[in-house]
Amino acid sequence: MIAKPTVIDLFSGCGGMSLGLENAGYEIVYANDLNGDALKTYKHNFPEVVVEQGDINEIDPREVSRRIKRKSVDVIVAGAPCQGFSTSGKRNPNDPRSKLFLQVGKFLKVFKPKIFVMENVSGLLSMGKGDTMKTIIKNFKDNGYHVTYQVLSADEFGIPQMRNRVFIVGSLKPIPTEKIFPKPSKSKPVSVKDAISDLSFLGLDDHSDTYHIKPLTPYQKKMRKGTKTLHNHKSAKHSNKIQKRFSKVPPGMDGRNALKKSDTLKRDYYRLHPNKTSRTITTLPEDLIHYKENRIPTVREMARLQSFPDNFVFLGPRTTGGRQRKFSCPQYTQIGNAVPPMLSEKLFKQISKVLDIHF
Ligand SMILES: C[S@@+](CC[C@H](N)C(=O)[O-])C[C@H]1O[C@@H](n2cnc3c(N)ncnc32)[C@H](O)[C@@H]1O
Structure with missing residues (x-):
């Protein structure tokens, strides 16, 4: 039995996957990401982890092995962007983004993890009529791994958000797919109101570092985890024009349908429905309107919809626009x-069982 499986997190971002790993009892021994803003958040929340900022193309896993004084790890996880694969399915070897997923292979060769997990958008499955997946799977098989995959939908695991993502799992031993992935929960989905109604006291252009009321639902209680200071709860300052636009969009509808005669083309925003799970949280905060206020959700409200507990603090710029957008990775x-x-957490608790039984 592995007491505390060791894990390397590649493309760690701010640490969503890492937090689940930590809560599932894993020891994160190394994390890498290109972006300094995301890593500010990562380092604050995982002070024990060896974190390296840099382009994975330029990182030598043998150097990493020396640095962390380990020849092997139990698990490698990677949330690699896969935009480098063209929709025609032909991988363009000159597109630097294609090479990102190949970089995972070089870490597999050095650290020989028992299991690796890659996460990506579920659209990856249909990309290039399935050829992209075939390429990825072949590459990992050539590295000696048995590969399987499954789409997991966050709302089926107690998270107040519809979010389908594909998880590709490779293992050094053949393991049936149904043993690797967690089973969806049978309980009622958690709604937006269940998730954030205790934070909805904030109007526009305001902030609060204290809670005004006690948690109202089991989900809110779970997210607060005894946190005393309310972090990242600052609301946006919208112009009267924007507020008026938002006010015309009813819950569960987007600007395209609600504002047919609008004077603007920017109508992609969607008003959260209080009694339903949220739409997929994207990287653009302007995509969602609060379920009852005429403003976008705060960083903390977004974090709740992604199941980040309130003691997880986000650093770096709250939001950015213009030229900065290309380089920075704001909290949203x-x-x-x-x-x-x-x-x-649910996925890696299940994978722990696999590690115990099969290795
Ligand atoms: C989908 S996000 C990963 C999210 C993360 N797994 C989590 O759960 O929070 C992809 C990450 O890849 C990083 N990235 C993109 N290109 C990179 C590169 N060349 N080297 C290292 N990281 C890179 C981005 O900065 C981004 O944080």
């Missing part, structure tokens, strides 16, 4: 990029 983007920690 860090959240939109993340694997919901509760989903990660």
Whole structure:
């Protein structure tokens, strides 16, 4: 039995996947990401982990092995972006983004983990009429791994959000797919109101570092985890024009349908429905309107919809625009990029069982 499986987190972002791993009892021994803003958050929340900022293309896993004084780890996880695969299914070897997933292979060769897990958008399955997945799977098989995959939907695991993501799992021993993935929960889905109604006292252009009321639901209680200071709860300052636009969008509808005669083309925003799970949280905060206020949700409200507990603090710029957008990874983007920690925890608790039984 492995007391505390060791894990390397590649493309760690702010640490959504890492938080689930930690809660599932894993020891994170190394994390890498390119972005300094995301890593500010990561380092604050995981002070014990060896964190390296840098382009994975330029990182030598043998150096990492020396640095962390380990020749092997039990698990490697990677939330690699896969935009480098063209929709025609032909991988363009000159597109630097294609090489990102290949970089995972070089870590597998050095650390020989028993299991690796890659997370990506479920659209990856149909990309290039399935050829992209075939390429990825072949590459991992060539590295000696048995590969399987499954789409997991966050709302089926107690998270107040519809979010389908594909998890590709490779293992050094053949393991049936149904043993690797957690089974969806049978309980009622958690709604937006269940998740954030205790935070909805904030109007526009306001902030609070204290809670005004006690948690109202089991989910809110779970998320607060005894936290005393309310972090990242600052609301946006919208112009009267924007507020008026938002006010015309009813819950569960988007601007495209609600504002047919609007003077603007920017109508993609959707008003959260209090009694339903949220739409997928994206990297753009303007995509969602609070269920009862005429404002976008705060960073903390977004974090709740992604199942980040309130003691997880987000650092770096809250939001950015213009030229900065290309380089920085503001708090909203860090959240939109993340694997919901509760989903990660459930997946890796199941994978712990696999490690115990099969290795
Ligand atoms: C989908 S996000 C990962 C989210 C993370 N797994 C989580 O759960 O919070 C992808 C990450 O890949 C990082 N990234 C993109 N290109 C990279 C590169 N060349 N080297 C290292 N990291 C890179 C981005 O900065 C981003 O944080």
